[in-house]
Amino acid sequence: MEKRGLLMPAFLCLPEVNEILKSLNHPMQILPATKSDLSSIIPLWKKFMDDSAVWEETFQPSPDWEQHITSHLEKLLENERAQVLVAKEEDLIVGYAIIQITNNVPVFKQFDRGFITDLCVQENHRNKGIGKKMLQEIFAWFKSKGINRVELMALENNVLGRKFWKRMRFEEYMHRMYTRI
Numbered sequence: 001m002e003k004r005g006l007l008m009p010a011f012l013c014l015p016e017v018n019e020i021l022k023s024l025n026h027p028m029q030i031l032p033a034t035k036s037d038l039s040s041i042i043p044l045w046k047k048f049m050d051d052s053a054v055w056e057e058t059f060q061p062s063p064d065w066e067q068h069i070t071s072h073l074e075k076l077l078e079n080e081r082a083q084v085l086v087a088k089e090e091d092l093i094v095g096y097a098i099i100q101i102t103n104n105v106p107v108f109k110q111f112d113r114g115f116i117t118d119l120c121v122q123e124n125h126r127n128k129g130i131g132k133k134m135l136q137e138i139f140a141w142f143k144s145k146g147i148n149r150v151e152l153m154a155l156e157n158n159v160l161g162r163k164f165w166k167r168m169r170f171e172e173y174m175h176r177m178y179t180r181i
Contacts, residue, residue: 040093055157095121
């Protein structure tokens with residue numbers, strides 16, 4: 001049985017996505033998050049981590065997770081190289097995304113790149129184009145910052161999330177591995 005997971009943070013050149021974005025027309029509002037939105041984002045984040053922890057134990061939140069995620073999100077709201085977005089249906093937040101500009105090691109030609117840390121849509125609001133609409137805003141923000149490569153990580157067992165990213169033309173280019181010692 002396939003577990004319905006949340007979308008999780010593959011590689012994408014932004015010019016390739018323009019045709020996908022032209023076809024999007026969803027009434028959902030995608031907006032930059034404000035500090036007052038955090039009380040709605042945090043329960044979504046917790047559900048996202050709980051679902052992810054089913055596949056990977058390192059996603060189990062710490063005992064003081066709420067304090068840390070609140071502090072982390074507040075810092076991101078003030079960071080020019082990061083953006084927290086919310087998907088709102090009327091006044092209800094039904095999704096969020098966390099994106100950042102990260103640096104590669106300066107020995108490589110491609111130094112700055114976009115990174116999607118989280119993209120989460122409430123389960124009962126999926127398959128309405130919200131994730132695609134959020135991605136449209138994510139790409140627009142990265143383009144405005146001069147970024148032309150966007151990456152993310154997706155858990156191997158998150159089949160639905162990985163299918164979403166592939167439909168959005170993200171490609172696998174690296175496998176992240178670990179061992180316990």
